[in-house]
Amino acid sequence: MRRRFTGRWWRGGLAALLTGAVVVPLSGAARPGIPAPAPAVLAPLSAATLEAAYTANRAGAAEASRTAAAHGFRHRAAADRALAAPDRRLLAFDGRGAGLATEVFGDLAHAERIAVLVPGSDTGLDTYDRFRATAVALYQRLTDGxxxxxxxxxxxxxxxxxxxxxxxxxxxxAAPALRALVTALHTISGPGADVSLLCHSYGTVVCARAAPGLDVTDIALIGSPGTGAGSAAGLRTRARIWAARGAGDWVAHVPHVSADLFGTTVGLGTDPVSPAFGARVFAAGPGGHSDYFDPGSRSLTNLARIVRGETAAVSRD
Structure with a gap:
């Protein structure tokens, strides 16, 4: 649903937009890009080339760590060095700028089910550990091998x-890269594997843009500010669409509207947990915006059930 900002929302939204447009470029200019070698050139991903990819990307992370250290970026050097550890399974790695990484937990080549976590704003290699912790928590909750x-x-x-x-x-x-990842996962694990997308915050917008026709069984939108789509049907996918928001999540106060402003559509539209959107809304408990994968939480329990295909067991309240 699209409508124009009015009254205080219009003034507040416009002020926030203009502030963001000024603050972000200035803050970005104050932080020079972190140098790193170009990503490793890999053979097409398959079960046969998986271990070689892990090895090459660990080597790339080690080289990026040395480069960052040589330029005085100690925090990034430490983050890259951790990713280069022998037990890390990196499907992809790029240490340049804010940095990119795709890490695997479990036996991807023989997996029957695969959960892909898609992060939201302010996630990069410098903050990667907190994102990784969500994947570890989910993997430990699944424990089915x-x-x-x-x-x-x-x-x-x-x-x-x-x-x-x-x-x-x-x-x-971002959507083409996510679509390419899903294609690669089916190549590695075989076409029979069920893939679920667990999308957090702005990551829900990425998943929505990648969704049309994508070969996934479930898409879970958690802590979503909106997806840019007016309804679950608007995602144009046969996947089951789920949505949840913790009782303490500040994103509940984001206005779910959109408006044309200076030739750009600002705002992300319909609230995914609203009846108007039409998703399968599940319980997320009392947690806040960063708590969906907390061990023992209702949200993590339900996300694990979604990944395992236990749809009847997903609690709604």
């Missing part, structure tokens, strides 16, 4: 306080 979890930091996420986060532009840029 037949499910792999993929932490996909495969796009440049927007800043939480920015003009970009209120539009679908960054998601439209």
């Amino acid at each position: 037949r499910t792999a979890v993929v932490a996909w930091l495969g796009y440049e996420t927007p800043g939480t306080v920015s003009a970009t986060v209120a539009t679908t532009g960054r998601a439209e840029e």
